[in-house]
Amino acid sequence: MTASEHLSSAPQGPVLLTMGDPAGIGPEIIALAVRERPALLSQLVVAGDVETMRRATHVAALRSQPAWPTPIAELSMLSDWRQTPPGCLAVVQACHAPDAVAWGQVSAVAGRAAAECIRFAAEAALRNEAKALVTAPVHKEALAFAGVSHPGHTEMLQSIAAEHLGVSLDRLPVRMMLSCPGLSTVLVSIHVSLRDALAAVSVEQVAKTIRLTHVHFQRAGHDRPRIAVAGLNPHAGEGGLFGREEIDVIAPAIGQAQGEGIDATGPHAPDTVFMRARRGEFDVVIAMYHDQGLIPVKLLGLDDGVNTTIGLPFVRTSPDHGTAMDLAGTGLASPSSLLAAIEAAVSDFSR
Numbered sequence: 001m002t003a004s005e006h007l008s009s010a011p012q013g014p015v016l017l018t019m020g021d022p023a024g025i026g027p028e029i030i031a032l033a034v035r036e037r038p039a040l041l042s043q044l045v046v047a048g049d050v051e052t053m054r055r056a057t058h059v060a061a062l063r064s065q066p067a068w069p070t071p072i073a074e075l076s077m078l079s080d081w082r083q084t085p086p087g088c089l090a091v092v093q094a095c096h097a098p099d100a101v102a103w104g105q106v107s108a109v110a111g112r113a114a115a116e117c118i119r120f121a122a123e124a125a126l127r128n129e130a131k132a133l134v135t136a137p138v139h140k141e142a143l144a145f146a147g148v149s150h151p152g153h154t155e156m157l158q159s160i161a162a163e164h165l166g167v168s169l170d171r172l173p174v175r176m177m178l179s180c181p182g183l184s185t186v187l188v189s190i191h192v193s194l195r196d197a198l199a200a201v202s203v204e205q206v207a208k209t210i211r212l213t214h215v216h217f218q219r220a221g222h223d224r225p226r227i228a229v230a231g232l233n234p235h236a237g238e239g240g241l242f243g244r245e246e247i248d249v250i251a252p253a254i255g256q257a258q259g260e261g262i263d264a265t266g267p268h269a270p271d272t273v274f275m276r277a278r279r280g281e282f283d284v285v286i287a288m289y290h291d292q293g294l295i296p297v298k299l300l301g302l303d304d305g306v307n308t309t310i311g312l313p314f315v316r317t318s319p320d321h322g323t324a325m326d327l328a329g330t331g332l333a334s335p336s337s338l339l340a341a342i343e344a345a346v347s348d349f350s351r
Helices: 001-005 025-035 038-042 050-062 078-083 109-126 140-145 152-166 195-201 201-220 232-236 245-259 273-278 290-304 336-350
Strands: 017-018 044-048 072-077 090-095 132-134 176-180 183-187 227-230 264-268 284-287 304-309 316-319
Touching: 001 201, 017 038, 025 038, 025 050, 025 090, 025 152, 025 336, 038 044, 038 264, 044 050, 044 078, 044 109, 050 072, 050 090, 072 078, 078 304, 090 132, 090 336, 109 132, 109 140, 109 304, 132 336, 152 273, 152 304, 176 201, 176 290, 183 201, 183 273, 201 227, 201 245, 201 284, 201 304, 227 245, 227 273, 232 245, 232 264, 264 273, 284 290, 290 336, 304 336, 316 336
Parallel strands: 017 044, 017 132, 044 090, 072 090, 132 316, 183 284, 227 264, 227 284
Antiparallel strands: 176 183, 176 304, 304 316
16 A cells, blocks of 8 residues: 555544653643643653643643643554543553653653654544554654664654555655745754755655655645745855856756646745745745755744645654753743644544
8 A cells, every 4th residue: 555545544533642751841831732722632642651641731730720631542453533521631551651751851761652652642633543643752862772773763764664554665665854934844854963964865765855845735735836945055056156066966856846737936045945935936845955944944933833744644744843942841832833733633634
């Protein structure tokens, strides 16, 4: 089954949230989100640790009214989610219950719990038991301490999905898309060094990114999405004066996409293309590497930013921020980006 065929099979389960790193703000922004929008309680299930989520609801209660914590309904199975009592936050135990984890402390215990929840939730989504997957932030160091070989959510979810479908990673390409109000950008490479990111700018990888972006936006309701492709070098190379990647790599990839009927243009000067997209000239910008695309999005809208993985056989979104270990346990973290991610997941699925 291909990714697109799997998505078309219309799962009817809840929106499944992973709790993220239990030492970070993930659990409490979930608790804060449902206090801010209690109507979500009937649509969501948390894949996490019950005691961690119970602790998070107490933290959330300190900073909001009414002062008592949102009650937790522990599900023995995900399929029981429709029996969640009104006003309760449904939680399914998705990891081995970790030993007490201190707020703000990076540890293998926390990383292992976060990774187990991601796998539980991804496998449920792959079995069509969840309508969409929204992931709270994880800490990359904690994952590494726990022996997880993947540097982040995107790579981990790609690996789990490929394993489930019985295909190689090359057969299931995925890309990270970061969005905020007025700007969306998709990355050719993700969590690699800048040197490796430059090496990843190939005709094949750029063309594949354009195709994945086109398919995603078409599925989201754009008949002919306007895709701007950023250059790699200053001023898009100035005709080869500052590098030949635009001439030898990026332009041929754009040509391939145009030959397939895709509305892709460029390579555009990377220092102005994001501004042009925000003004409405383009629907999305293809960025050549992580920081080229993420700096403008996070500058414009970190509080409402959403990370979407395109190319997976299920809908997955995430808030556009990290674990904020310094805020964990204070109740001061904002749930805005998580709420935007939930809204984007539901909106993406409904289309």
